[in-house]
Amino acid sequence: MKAATSMPAHPHLRLDRLKRHYAGAPAPAVASISLDLPRGALLALLGPSGCGKTTTLRMIAGLEIPDDGKILVGGRDVSRLPPHKRQMGVVFQSYALFPHMTAAGNAAFGLEMQGVARADRARRAQAALEMVGLGALAERKPRQLSGGQQQRVALARALAIEPQLLLLDEPLSALDAKLREGVRDEIRALQQRLGTTTVFVTHDQTEALAMADLVAVMNGGRIEQLAAPEEIFERPATRFVATFVGRAARLSGQLEPGGVLRCGGQALRSTATLPPGPAEAYLRPHRVRLLEAGAAPPPGHDNLLEARLTRRIYTGETIALETETAAGPVTAELQAGQDGPWRDLPTGAPLRLAFRAADLAVFPAP
Amino acid sequence: MKPSWMLRLCAAVGFAILLLPGVLVLIVSFSAGEFLTFPPPGLSFRWYAALLSNAQLMTALGTSAILAAIVATVSLLLGAPAAYAIARLEFRGRGVLAAMLAAPLLLPTLVLGLGLLLVLQPLGLAATWPGLVLGHCLVAIPFAVRIMTTAFAAVPKELEAAAWTLGATPFRAAVRITLPNAAPGAIAAAVLTFLVSFDETVISLFLVGPRLSTLPVEMFRYAERTADPLIAALAMTLIAFALLMVVLVERLIGFTRAIGRD
């Protein structure tokens, strides 16, 4: 999935300098958004609340009209089309199921609006419901369905019109945490099977990373980074991405020529190519190798820090060891069951931390 | 905190004042005597029978029922689109429009009735059906608009947005999605505007005539002349009818919400 770097000649969806400033708001909700999405791909718009991700989705759906910029679907400019002429399947955060219609009625509504004959639309609505595993509940009203079932009806309704694009606005946020993972994987499997180009809005990084071909991390109405999930996580392009996606220790210091970061008397190597000056480096906990005091670093690990254990946090699946180093506090993370050597270490005990130059994401100090 | 006995006692006095008239009407309406005597000298249905055979009151009842049905229909048909605009659409002067549609409720019905009489009489429209319908719509439309605005506003906007994305034009979305979901509110509005018209007394006093009169007017004039158990039987019938309607509205949308000021 290197879609981000290799721009396809004919993207299925192209956003071109999209802008939306609500009347009376101090700053634009969407300042300027441009991106290309190839046919069949799933794009996640990831960001904190108020970053403009939902406004972007609503503009694609036609529920908001952009102040400036263009939306092209399959090469056609739809920016000024009203929503009912766009053929976008939208799954709303609240699902917005029609309470006075059955699941089948909901799924058939879009087809009815397209003028599909009654028998045909009943068959296609039923097929859509079966696709999401709800064929047997077609005659139920929304209030007779569980949250997860309602979510699937909303999905079936959106897919029944064979949409140009499937647009999902935080579709999992109303579900119990236990259900969420299963539904997430089902949506992804269905989307891949149908090959429907999809835009998915979420504030949950795990959801975005697990489902998407491409992730756009948004902040303040702009895209901070548009890349494949691994790229986003391992090579954050901006300080915002480094802090918003995943956790990271922040080491501030002075960047010297050759990518050396001077930090609390330590010289840390990095692959940074920034001009020298005040800088900040971010280090992900899972990149830190724990060593016993005095042990030699494994090959390739250019950086070595002496540390003292300050706290051990057990969360079940992972164990985090918080340490204090000359460069600042650094956290190392271990998978459960692999922390044997460190389990009985008392607070204040000496340790060594090793990591590669490439593990440091360096940005100019703010 | 649990309410103190003092608060309960004070509230009980208040409720007694509010509910006692209805209880007394119930009791004396079954009186066997000639006057509103308490306790009644005996119990009987004679005044209910007398009520049914009172041609003047029964004619007025028929007039009031037909009038209220017309007023409720007209108010709902005219009020619903206006309420939809206020609840759903963004446009310049929306607040002004809402205020204009509520304005008649701010003025005393006595003044409204007098004004209607003064302009309708010279045109020969006093004591006519059109005159009465117009006068009643004046107080019924603001009511209908208020209740329907609440009803439309209670239907999530997302539902319409969802319908649009599925290919419904704004008009079809309003008719197919918002309207059915606002139906309980519409029924409540119909019931309440029916009651508003059916009970309207003061405006009607100015607009009725010897050949066309409404039940509240005839009841008012009867009560002005004599207070006998016949009027209590009529009052009881109206109270029972109103309570039935209140229960109906409560079931549909919650009564206090329907008549609450906002």
Add this chain to the structure above:
Amino acid sequence: MIGWLLAAPALAVLALAFVWPMAGLFRISLNRTTETGAMEAAVTTDSYARLVGDDFTRELVLNTLTLAASSAAIAVALALPIALLVRGASPRWRGLLALAAVAPLLVSGTARLVGWMAILGDQGMINALLTGMGISTGPLALINNWTGVRIGLVESLMPYAVLVLLAGLGRLDPKLEEAAATLGANRARTFLRVTLPLAAPALLAAWLLTLVLGISAFITPRLMGGGRVFVLATEIYDLALETVDWPGAAALAMLLLGGLLALMILRGVVAAFFPGNRAEKTP
């Protein structure tokens, strides 16, 4: 634009039933009443001058204001415990109690006054009780006078007062009263020092609304007063339909409207000075 279009039919009917009659009312108030009592087209303030210079009008205004102000005050005082009880009740009871308090609004006013006649009349419930207990020998005059009118008016204003108080008190956090209790205040002191000051804006709003309604009340003074109680509303009615002095009735109605307008502006000022969420922000 489409919004105004959708509202156009409703607005048209209201213009016909409201703007036109109000304009007509004003116009006719400027006409002249001749010696014979007939109406003559003119533009004169004769009717106003006649009313303002008349002692009877002044008595009417005073009567009306006294009646309305006192009835409104009593109605609000009686409504406060109801509103407090409703607010503190469990959700199941809250709806039922609120319903019982405001349901009289939908029962025809005349029907309720018939009930009061059976309570207050010479052979009514109260006099029967008083004589039965030997407290009084002859019937107490509780009807066809100001007492009867005031009692009927208080009852008809109470549901409105309850509604305004419920809206106002809804924003008052019950925890404040609990806090006062934990600080050692007894119930009476909690009520006087915490509840009452915080409820003051709502009480004032309720009084002003019921005052306006009381000033324009017609059916209650007419039926409970038995033709012996005169207020502005009954006089306007008599001038219009008994004396058939239209300019006089119209002028008196305009004066009434002017007074009510002043009161509504006062209500607006009060609302501006005591915004509803004030109680919430009080620490």
